[in-house]
Amino acid sequence: MKAFDREAVKSAIKESVLRVYAAQHSDLDLYRNTLDCFSSSIDSVIQGISLDEWMIQEKERQVQKTKQNAIGTLHEEVMGAIPGVENLPVGNLIDIISIGHRLVAEVKNKHNTTKGNHKVAIYHDLAQALVTRAGYTGYYVEILPKGQNQYNKPFTPSDNKTNRKLPERADIRVIDGKSFYELLTGHKEALSELYLELPALVAEIINEKYKTALKANRITESDAFTYNFSKAYGE
Template structure:
């Protein structure tokens, strides 16, 4: 890999990949947190399926949700593996800091993950942190952008309570994932390289941790693998 140290990257994501696999193979008790029997019966009728089929479907849905939660901080971990970049512990105002690049950042996986006053809170957290780092730039990062767009623009969200936008500042910005990875690594194709290598890294980690014999080739060689990436970032 050119943009990343492969060994550092692999170790950074190892814990998250392990949790994803454990969610796949563990026994899920649908009744542990009290199943909504009313919703289950109505949804079964609407879908035209039996309750047994619905329960199987619900189990698969909850497993997928657990997996998504397990990799919720994946990009923070990946970015933290880049030389000169630190992935800060949970509970800090921000997710990422790079003293080399003079950058701080809050990472969100998808453009529509954060709405309303949550964006204002991100702006305020960046602004508070910049008080201690006055010559740094704060970024609100959307790894998966809307409409395959690339952008690095000023970030001034609207406050739903006051109906006013936060002040426009050149040091508080909104940026897409491709542009942010390029900014940190100096490689415009960094996110492409990352995406292509992740299946192999995932298989290696699971095989090492659980003595399995998974292969990533069935994923990375499929047409959908490239198609899905292009739908997110364009060709």
């Protein structure tokens, strides 16, 4: 890897990958948070399946949700493995800080996962983080951008309380994931490089921990592997 220290990235994502693996092999109890018996019966009828089939389907859905939550901090972990970049613990005002790049950032995985009122909160969090960091820039990072676009522009979300956009500031910006990785590493294809190497890293982590024989090339040699990335980033 040119843009990253491979072993540093592997170490950074290890615990998240292991949590995903554990979720996949967990014996999930559907009743632990009180199963909605009304919803389950109605949905079974509408889908034309038995209640037993619905419960199998629901268990798979909940396992998938658990896995997505476990891997939700993947990019912050990878960024924290880049020299001069710190991934701050959960509960801090911001996710990422880099003294060398003079920036702070809040990182979200997908452009449409953050609601308008939450974007307003992110704007104010970035503004607050900049108060004591003169000359820094605050970034709201959307790893998966809307419409395959690349952008680095002022972040001016609409405030639903005033029905107006928040003030434009040159030091509070919204940026796509590809552009942000390039900014942190100095490598234009850093995100592509990470994507290409990630399956091998995951396979290594699981194989070393559980003595399994997972093969990354089953994923990377698929036409869908390249296609999926191109559909996200227009390449």
